[in-house]
Amino acid sequence: MIQTIVLYPAPGIGHVVSMVELGKLLLLHHSHSFSITILLTTGFLDKPSLDSYIRRISQSYPSISFRRFPVLAVNPTTSPQSFAATIFEFIRHNDSNVASALKDISQTSNVRALVIDLFCTSAMNIGSSLGIPVYYFFTSGAAVLSAFSYFPKIHEQTTNNFKDLSMDLHFPANPPIKAFHMAEPTLERDDPAYWDFLYFCSHLPKSCGIIINTFQELEPIAVNVISEGACFPDPKQAPPVYCIGPLIAEPKDRNEEEGEEEAEDRGRIQNCLKWLDKQPSQSVVYLCFGSRGSMSMEQLKEIAYGLENSEQRFLWVVKRPPIDERTKQTLDTRGEFNLESVLPSGFTERTKDRGMVLRSWAPQVEVLARKSVGGFVTHCGWNSVLEAVVAGVPLIAWPLHSEQHMNRNLLVEDMKIAIGLEHRDEDGFVKGDELEKKVRELMESEKGKEMRERSLKMKNLAESARDTFGSSTKSLNKLIETWNN
CATH class of the missing domain: 3.40.50.2000 (Glycogen Phosphorylase B;)
Structure with a gap:
């Protein structure tokens, strides 16, 4: 048999x-x-x-x-x-x-x-x-x-x-x-x-x-x-x-998981990767909160404020704001929405020389593999954590739900490959000043450099584990x- x-x-x-x-x-x-x-x-x-x-x-x-x-x-x-x-x-x-x-x-x-x-x-x-x-x-x-x-x-x-x-x-x-x-x-x-x-x-x-x-x-x-x-x-x-x-998952399988239509998004994906390839080594902060992670309009404006004031290059994935802001999740990952309507007025124009904002989705495995990516603001979902580890990219930890707070504590306190964001206990809200501070710390400080070195060592250990x-x-x-x- x-x-x-x-x-x-x-x-x-x-x-x-x-x-x-x-x-x-x-x-x-x-x-x-x-x-x-x-x-x-x-x-x-x-x-x-x-x-x-x-x-x-x-x-x-x-x-x-x-x-x-x-x-x-x-x-x-x-x-x-x-x-x-x-x-x-x-x-x-x-x-x-x-x-x-x-x-x-x-x-x-x-x-x-x-x-x-x-x-x-x-x-x-x-x-x-x-x-x-x-x-x-x-x-x-x-x-x-x-x-x-x-x-x-x-x-x-x-x-x-x-x-x-x-x-x-x-x-x-x-x-x-x-x-x-x-x-x-x-x-x-x-x-x-x-x-x-x-x-x-x-x-x-x-x-x-x-x-x-x-x-x-x-x-x-x-x-x-x-x-x-x-x-x-x-x-x-x-x-x-x-x-x-x-x-x-292989990149093409993650595409399926995110629910993207390849024919519609091929051009956008290629433009994103070409833009990353033109940026200096380890200079870009990538922000994405998983396949369903979503932020309120007020939180999106704080993120935009923090990114603009950080003066760092960035690639930011923005999903449709959730119907119930307490959930920090959207099940409608394919629905159309006006990106400009959820961002501060003039933000895209003011940051166009050093930033890119994508609606709903980015090819995360390919993005993290780019040499220009020097940091990852993440919800601490385990798939995203492993993808960052395999790519050798240090993290800024912003947990939203599920077991992500446990992962955050592990990454920050034990592994020391992530910086934690301070947030309000009652709703997890993060101020733009806090995001700006932690982005600068990751990308400019000696602590950020040490985290990057630890992340690269972990990348090598991950490769060895699969040999x-x-x-x-x-x-x-x-x-x-x-x-x-």
Whole structure:
């Protein structure tokens, strides 16, 4: 029978792209061992770009096949719930589809492992009941994994909502974090997402192993804490961990994730890269806040003020301001909007000789690889962090939501490859003067120069980790050996 690894990502093209990259990595090193089958939900967070992406991957990688579940509508609940709770509920309602798919695949293939996203934890019991070993693919870093694994213990220490607490929380392998800076699903116990998240974290040690998108040299303390089981309720039950990163999507696949139409944006992309190629070495600050990160009109004006007064060259990606400013996210990443209408009057004209503003999207991997880019103002999403590490570019950390505050603390306090921005606790607002100060510090000061040197050293370590005898390659081979046996 065919030997198959089944991958099950959470909804959303970003989750799908990450899981496909894992499948491609497995095939790159062990194409003779397995085929890859990817299970996909249908009916929530679907984008038109997903269909074209699936077709292209299927054509380019015949050993990767996709199994789409039947359309499942998101039924409105009688009581209001968070966006995260809606996602988690949708995934649970697909459990019967997961069971049917695994049974069908098992008729013609020997399923060696089921690899699931953290949010797809409800599939663990399904796989186990069929005798299939279940693994997690954790797409954030090891420090965040350590914190999530320890979350059930933190849960027992208080009955208050984290959003109402200003105290510091202490997690193994992490700098202290303000309680209200925790990931959104954990902030309020009245939200069903809180209990879903607790369920996810409680099941991490019950897996057969956890695959992490990081590398030993980037997070040595966190990797050791996880390996020794210090972050789990029972250290003796700690699952094996496999650090296989840095795993980042190819540029064309990131295009799909961002939802861009290549035909419409090819000229704009080329102009952006040509402009960067004309700038002096390490002279440009790049600002982008992820595929959905978005700022209010007031915040955009402060950013513009800070950039203009910094007198530094810049490339700034501006997304449509969010409908709800508290979320700092926009789901409409493709919709048209007037760029000039959200920027201060005359800003583009005054800065045209040293800056470029792009609407909605930029080819981030290519941008960071340009020699002219000397700094990156980022939301601290893990994909962006790894892309900066691989490019050797130091950071200015501006977390918005999710686990990004944890990443920010790690980058600033432990890795020392980022400068943190001071912001208002109540809403995360950053003044233009603060941005100007930190941009100048990164680009002009001795501290910025030292950070740049550390970033370049980390870039070299990332390359070594992925070499034939590197730490990540060895970890991947160990995982494959487990599956073969």
